Amino acid sequence: MNLATLDNLAVNHRCWLQRCSTLAKVLFAAAVLTFLLTTMSLPFIAGLAALLLVIALSNRLPLAVLLPLALIPMIFAGIFAFSIRDWAVGLTVIGRAGTAALIAAEVFMTTVPVHLLGVISAPMPEIFGELIYFTYRSLFLLAGSLDNTLKAVRLRRGKEKFSFARVRATAQVYGMTLVRAWDMAGRQYDLLRLRGLGQGLKISRDWHLRSSDLILLAAILLIGMGWYFV
Amino acid sequence: MSHLHISDGVLPWWLWVGGYVATLAIVLLALGRLRGQRRLLPAVAVMAAVALVAMNIPLGLPVHINLAALAGIILGPLNGFLAIFIVNLLTSLIGHGGVTVLGINSLLVGSEALVAGLLFKGLGGAKRLLPNIALSVLVALLVSTLLVVSTAGLAGRELEDWVAHVHGHDPLVETGHDHESGFLKTFVTIIAPLVAVWMAAELAVSLLVAGYVNKVKGGWFDRGDSV
Incomplete structure (x- = not known):
């Protein structure tokens, strides 16, 4: 996928x-x-x-x-x-x-x-449209950062089969992604407040x-x- | 069990319609609460995004992680469920988990967020971080697996009726044994090894992620439901 x-x-x-x-x-x-x-x-x-x-x-x-x-x-x-x-x-x-x-x-x-x-979000409350839009937007920001991190991990560790060390390294990548995502959420919130979040920001529908x-x-x-x- | 994304056309209509009704009730409740705490909106969105990208990280195993239980622990049960609903909605749009079974799939995976979030809070939250997370995640995964098996049991009953209809006879009368339990036995036999691997991986990764985040951002899990 x-x-x-x-x-x-x-x-x-x-x-x-x-x-x-x-x-x-x-x-x-x-x-x-x-x-x-x-x-x-x-x-x-x-x-x-x-x-x-x-x-x-x-x-x-x-x-x-x-x-x-x-x-x-x-x-x-x-x-x-x-x-x-x-x-x-x-x-x-x-x-x-x-x-x-x-x-x-x-x-x-x-x-x-x-x-x-x-x-798809039309029958739901307005806040759902905002939520789904943010998720989609965050997805690509995170995916880019994650790609770079995984590349760095592969360069460092090389190609390897399943092992506990690999699961541990992967979990640290998850953790790093989570921490980055959290910091990003704060910045995004401030940015989107400036762009009208919670103050009548409308999802346009055709x-x-x-x-x-x-x-x-x-x-x-x-x-x-x-x-x-x- | 997060990795059995039930497809369209497998479940009886009353089950997936019921799943939609239950899921929408929880989602609307969560959205109502979120409206009063707008600062949490980006947090729910990025948690959903993290869960989505987490699915794409290769573990070297025939399963992937979705961090639903961890979402419930970090965001609280309702917001965690909301994040998982969005994950399921987006994946259903590309055929990964059916569109009509979005409700039931969200209930099955979202139950991990609900159970883990409630249990973690009930156990005292971050006071004993790793044991509380371990117990919350484990119970959540067991509940979710039980729900999947129950759903499969109901689907099996419907499929048996379908077989009887196609062949124009009653399979129970024809063979004299309980076909539904036969369906369920085969189903459980197929998924049991995958469930075992997935549970171990999800539990281990959840603990390792929590440990890592706690080390990097001390006191992060102390913020409770209002994170």
């Missing part, structure tokens, strides 16, 4: 899904999940996954980034699938997990995160639909027909 790569794609990757409105993509994802979770048809799930892959390819989304994101939930669902000891239900459970992860990742990879988080959203509407209709007939 490399959030920096995903964030870079979400902001800079030019494709037709990127041109669709955030609201339309969220509604499309909700519709896909609804159809997916109300079916037991393995052919429908396979068809839906294929359609989502076609959407990914037509948007030139890198499969090397996208597919591992779908694979991880399939492994977790695989534990449930294996425990049930029925291949038909097991495959359906794994298929649902992978397809749901595909749609979530596709929306994330083609939507500017601030817009996506803005729509609720407008665009003509490019029609293709998502067509896709929903197509998936709906598949759900009904397959």
Whole structure:
């Protein structure tokens, strides 16, 4: 999971899904999940996954980034699938997990995160929007600092297998990250107070639909027909 | 158990809807309290960010750490839960843990923050720092694991009904033994080694981090819930 790569794609990757409105993509994802979770048809799930892959390819989304994101939930669902000891239900459970992860990742990879988080946080109190925005912002500041620290640790310790010394060194990196994060929190708070935190700072949200959203509407209709007939 | 990010399509609808209702109730309560203590807002945000980046640090083991129990100890139970909810929300957006099961996943992992935060405070906080942290984290991890197994048990019952529906018969009548316990036994057998490794790693790292932070910033854990 490399959030920096995903964030870079979400902001800079030019494709037709990127041109669709955030609201339309969220509604499309909700519709896909609804159809997916109300079916037991393995052919429908396979068809839906294929359609989502076609959407990914037509948007030139890198499969090397996208597919591992779908694979991880399939492994977790695989534990449930294996425990049930029925291949038909097991495959359906794994298929649902992978397809749901595909749609979530596709929306994330083609939507500017601030817009996506803005729509998602809309039903919650205003303070939640601020909190989620701060977290996302802090994430990249910390990740940069952490990368440098881990590089320094690797240069000092070299490549090594699992050992208690390694766990101890890693824990010290966690501790250092925590202390740095805490100092950063204080500075961020002062900075954001100057920029209007707690004094009417608003999260901007775009609720407008665009003509490019029609293709998502067509896709929903197509998936709906598949759900009904397959 | 933090490392079983339950995926979409595994749990029955009433379970994940219930999970959302319970989680949102706790999150709204925490946000209400946070509104009155705005200075804590960046602290909750950076703790969530630390938990997220901590997931990416390789340990040389097939598990990762999430520091949920430590978040509860540092921020207090409610703010710790809030931080973990944000972590789960962001990971669910990239498919790591389902969107529909965000509520139940947050309850499972957030329970570590709730239990550890409450227990640490109840045990007297930083008076006996490392023993109190060890006990709080251990109990929190056990509670979380128990919740995961219970959730899996409920999911197993639903999946058994699904199997019966697909094959058009009642599996209990067909084979004469309890399939649900069979599901649970297999499930526990698969996850038990991972849980053992994860618990040891999470406990060890939490203690080592607390020891390190206490050494670098003496008295840091004395600040209690208002950190």
